[in-house]
Amino acid sequence: MATLKMQNVTKQFGRNVIAVRDFNLEVKEQEFLVLLGPSGCGKTTAMRMVAGLEEVTTGKIFIGDRDVTDLPPRKRNVSMIFQNYAVWPHMTVYDNIAFALKLKNLPAEEIDRKVKEAAGLAKIEMLLDRLPAQLSGGQQQRVAVSRAIAVNPDIFLMDEPLSNLDAKLRVSMRTELKAIHEKAGSTTVFVTHDQSEAMSMADRIVIMKDGEVIQVGSPDDVYHRSRSIFVADFIGTPPTNFMEVDVRKEGEGIHLVNSHLNLLLEPALAKHLNTYSKDKIILGVRPENMLLVSEDEAALSASCLVSEPQGSHQVVAIQLDDSIIKVIAPASPTILPGTAVHMSFKQETLRFFDPDTTLAIND
Ligand SMILES: Nc1ncnc2c1ncn2[C@@H]1O[C@H](COP(=O)(O)OP(=O)(O)OP(=O)(O)O)[C@@H](O)[C@H]1O
Numbered sequence: 495m496a497t498l499k500m501q502n503v504t505k506q507f508g509r510n511v512i513a514v515r516d517f518n519l520e521v522k523e524q525e526f527l528v529l530l531g532p533s534g535c536g537k538t539t540a541m542r543m544v545a546g547l548e549e550v551t552t553g554k555i556f557i558g559d560r561d562v563t564d565l566p567p568r569k570r571n572v573s574m575i576f577q578n579y580a581v582w583p584h585m586t587v588y589d590n591i592a593f594a595l596k597l598k599n600l601p602a603e604e605i606d607r608k609v610k611e612a613a614g615l616a617k618i619e620m621l622l623d624r625l626p627a628q629l630s631g632g633q634q635q636r637v638a639v640s641r642a643i644a645v646n647p648d649i650f651l652m653d654e655p656l657s658n659l660d661a662k663l664r665v666s667m668r669t670e671l672k673a674i675h676e677k678a679g680s681t682t683v684f685v686t687h688d689q690s691e692a693m694s695m696a697d698r699i700v701i702m703k704d705g706e707v708i709q710v711g712s713p714d715d716v717y718h719r720s721r722s723i724f725v726a727d728f729i730g731t732p733p734t735n736f737m738e739v740d741v742r743k744e745g746e747g748i749h750l751v752n753s754h755l756n757l758l759l760e761p762a763l764a765k766h767l768n769t770y771s772k773d774k775i776i777l778g779v780r781p782e783n784m785l786l787v788s789e790d791e792a793a794l795s796a797s798c799l800v801s802e803p804q805g806s807h808q809v810v811a812i813q814l815d816d817s818i819i820k821v822i823a824p825a826s827p828t829i830l831p832g833t834a835v836h837m838s839f840k841q842e843t844l845r846f847f848d849p850d851t852t853l854a855i856n857d
């Protein structure tokens with residue numbers, strides 16, 4: 495087990511592509527850190543540099559106190575699992591797990607013990623004699639995990655390891671991987687572009703965009719205290735609703751106003767706008783933080799476009815001029831298309847964004 499530090503790491507491919515730009519990251523011992531971002535934002539490249547499969551263009555990488563920037567992969571003591579598992583088809587599960595241990599010339603009894611221990615963690619003890627072709631996708635995934643754990647790596651890297659699994663298995667493997675991490679205690683960097691996977695597994699999430707780190711924080715932080723419109727939009731399903739609103743200072747109070755909305759801010763929130771000099775902000779509100787209320791209590795009224803039943807609740811889509819916002823409402827009564835919906839906000843959850851910088855005003 496060890497810490498991982500990436501210091502001002504940049505990776506440029508050819509002349510024009512900067513895949514990772516001035517990347518700084520510290521992963522704590524035994525932490526489960528998730529790199530999250532849209533396709534092409536540089537997640538895999540960042541991982542491959544840690545594993546030594548890709549050279550850095552500039553910057554340094556440390557594992558514990560060791561500067562590994564120029565070390566070949568086999569000297570880094572890092573295990574990496576890829577999206578396609580890459581289990582060797584011609585070897586039994588046992589031999590797949592034992593392979594790297596044999597290369598280390600460990601005594602046979604020790605190899606046997608480590609193989610069984612790693613297989614036990616991933617619950618595949620009963621599959622050790624099978625070939626990968628005789629396993630389901632989820633089972634192959636477990637073989638890849640066992641194989642990576644067996645060598646007792648300092649750092650455990652996983653690049654979208656669940657993306658080949660069907661939706662249901664993905665969700666149950668999340669839980670299993672997390673449980674394995676709890677037991678093995680390995681310092682782990684896990685890559686995904688699935689925000690709900692990131693939220694459910696991470697100690698901390700690193701949100702990336704265009705090769706850069708945009709925000710680092712606990713799942714709670716990035717969800718409730720998104721520092722930019724990009725993060726507020728990327729995290730959560732349905733995502734944050736955004737509305738452009740005028741900021742009107744009237745007497746002591748501050749109102750947020752647009753053609754559907756007139757909201758008098760509570761003092762605790764209004765204070766964030768005291769020193770804000772522009773007359774517009776982008777208001778961000780999560781679908782579960784809008785409440786259906788009676789007409790006279792409403793800050794926002796508009797008409798229901800459609801409602802999507804989800805069993806435990808319904809997601810109500812509401813048309814506001816040329817945009818649609820979504821509200822999570824109790825499952826019944828079903829809200830019919832065309833009916834007027836009256837809403838208020840849980841004010842303490844509101845986010846204010848500067849329309850020019852797209853950054854949060856209230857931190
Ligand atoms: N070997 C390469 N040569 C040139 N460009 C590359 C190379 N590898 C990656 N890139 C580019 O670098 C950028 C980052 O790619 P990377 O694979 O790291 O993204 P990613 O975040 O892992 O995306 P995904 O979620 O689709 O896997 C992309 O623009 C990609 O086209």
Ligand SMILES: [Mg+2]
Nearest residue numbers: 537538539653
């Ligand atoms: Mg990738």
